[in-house]
Amino acid sequence: MSVQDIDRADFVKRWEEWHRAKDEELAAPHGFLAVTGLHWLGPEPARFADAPGAWSATADGVVVDLAEGEELDVDGTAVRGRYAFGTIPERAGRYAGWGDAVLEVARRGGHDILRPRHPDNPLRTSFRYTPAYDPDPRWVVTGRFLPFAQPRPVAVGAAVEGLEHVYDSPGQVEFELAGERHRLTVFPASAPGSLMVLFTDTTSGVTTYAANRSLRIAAPGPDGMVTLDFNRAVNLPCAYTDLATCPLPPAENRLPVAIEAGERIPLERGGRP
Known part of the structure; x- marks a missing residue:
């Protein structure tokens, strides 16, 4: 599907509903x-x-x-x-x-x-909302899942100094952005077959949270194709509070491009509305 094929009004409406629900879960009485x-x-x-x-x-x-x-x-x-x-x-x-x-x-x-x-x-x-870039269909990217022969244990750092997390990675996702090809190491997500990627990019520490952002990816199709909607890149709990043990991205997931999509630095960390 190309950007031209997307109904922008519906796209924005669905993003707004998703983002509102995400903030409501974060700020729930026991969130x-x-x-x-x-x-x-x-x-x-x-x-x-x-x-x-x-x-x-x-x-x-x-x-x-x-x-x-x-x-x-x-x-x-x-x-x-x-x-x-x-x-x-x-x-x-x-x-x-x-x-x-x-x-x-x-x-x-x-x-x-x-x-x-x-x-x-x-x-x-006191929580109000999480700042985010305006949703834009051009940040919806098609990629391909490249599975490893066997899941590989990947050790990553954490928001808490000295702590380490180990995940079994099933493979990588390859995609093209601004004429450049990139690969990200992915981890299993909660839904069967779905994936999760931790990443930073050149907006990290400038307009988006410095340590990490997370993006969920639906299970690959039979041909291995996946969709990465960077409009739905979210902050992990450590973006809001020091009382979190969030994992950091593996070194290869530091993208050398600006992903001006998804959630920005929270107001609680000095982010701008």
Whole structure:
């Protein structure tokens, strides 16, 4: 499909609906803007101001010891005293309710963490919207998925210094932009067969967030063809708050071109409306 074939009014309407829904999810009562702390758990029990109980990471997983009068809601069941969340897989998490807050227990980069989410967090209550470039069909690019013979483990850095994430990459996506051919290493996304790419470009640190942006790509067609809609390049949570462990792009995903599409530097980081 060429740019001329796209109904611009419908294109803009669908983008606006998508972007509004993305911001609503981010700023939901227990969305990422509600996070009030990033607590790294160790073998010694520790208490935190924004969560009940004493938390520790043991050989059998995350454990919380609740004091008299303290209670959590785990999967609809009231929990008191000592509770073991069990071993949590990498990039997974469990959630427990505490009043109007939700406590996220997760594992990132081989470490167990606790991230309380409070709806009254000022970062959430003051959020307005995420600045973005005006949607433009010329940033919808056709590419080709180039699968590896076997998925390759790719280690990338993180927004938290010293932390490392490892993803199994199924291959790369090749596409042409402004007469130049580029390749990006991709990772699996949540929907079956779909892909996710982390990247920077020459707008990074100027008009877009310096560390990374993310783009989801629908599953390749039978011929390996894919569509990259850079209008839907989004910020990861680390663009808004330091309480995130977001992955950084692999070195080969630093594009030497300006992708003037998608989300820009958030207002919370000094971005311009």
